[in-house]
Amino acid sequence: MNVLLIGYGAIAQEVLKHIGPDGDARITAILVRTGRVEEVRAAVSDRGIEVVSSFDDLTVSPKLVAECAGHAGVREYGADALRRGMDFLVISIGVLADTALYEELLAAAKEGGAKLVLAAGAVAGADALAAARVGGLSKVTYTSRKPPGAWKGTPAEEVCDLDALETETALYEGGADEAATRYPQNANVAATIALAGAGFGDTEVRLVADPEAGGNIHQVHAEGMFGAVDIEIRGKPLPDNPKTSTLAAHSVVAEIRRRAAPVEIGG
Incomplete structure (x- = not known):
């Protein structure tokens, strides 16, 4: 399963540590702002990961887009990804308190035949x-x-x-x-x-x-x-981001693995 990450901050880098290039799920692309493309491309040059600033620049279409860029990432890319038929995994779930945005994402998911997926984040249950x-x-x-x-x-x-x-x-x-x-x-x-x-x-x-x-x-x-x-x-928080739980980042990893595995637990 091909996966695209939006953003290259603390959460995205933690995900990359745990999702290798040879498993059933692979990080094949990272989407960042235009000004960061070269920086991120150099950082992941040994992984063969495509780094782009737009979905239109992708050479391989991902099955799953994992948002690791905060509320702005959901607002800017969520509906577009869903309309293109890409499942969209949200870790910044607080943004969905915006009812209009939530309804837009649901409509886009129906239009594209895709799923809006909410990561468990930092909490169990x-x-x-x-x-x-x-x-x-x-x-x-x-x-x-x-x-x-x-x-x-x-x-x-x-x-x-x-x-x-x-x-x-x-x-x-x-x-x-x-x-x-x-x-x-x-x-x-x-x-x-x-x-x-x-x-x-x-x-x-x-x-x-x-x-x-x-x-x-x-x-x-x-x-x-x-x-x-x-x-x-x-x-415990991520070492590089005291506002983000390690478990929140690992919930993205777990969801990616769950969707690629032949057996699903919960979800």
Whole structure:
């Protein structure tokens, strides 16, 4: 299965470490901005990967396009890829809080006969929430607890002095829709939980800066006809990007492998 990566940042580079050139799934192309083509081409010259700045420049059409470029990557390339019949894997799921964009992507998928695929990201249990939704969910809450440094460059800097923080501080409490749009790099998990479970309007979110966190902590609680479930993930960020969970990057790897394998688990 031929795979194209959008972007060449921390997530894309982590994916390349785990998806080799000889498996059932192969990274055959990377799409980046025009100004980065030569730089990235040199970086992957030993892999035989095509580096382009447009789908029109591809010599081999991929079956799957994996977005590793943030919300802008989804907005710019998602609908185009889907209309061309390429399945589109999204890791920056928070962008789908934009209802108009989500509807556009769904329409493009139908038009191209392709699938919009949502990566599990940094949290476990999306499959359980989807199953629980069948019988009805009465409550879904999500808490994200991260070290202060992981919140730098976000609206959290207007809430408190992150460098001087000594005790845990709630940065946001509210719906998943606003959490995903206000904290796009930090709250993609909130969007994943919402889409898998009760929806953006019925998913309660709490974002916390905690000097004692020691990593990225994701806590999900759900109740419904099925019973109740509690999930906690204590993840570590990528070394090159404190705002991104290692598990989020590895969920892209897992999804690529799952789609190329003869046996599927979950999904």
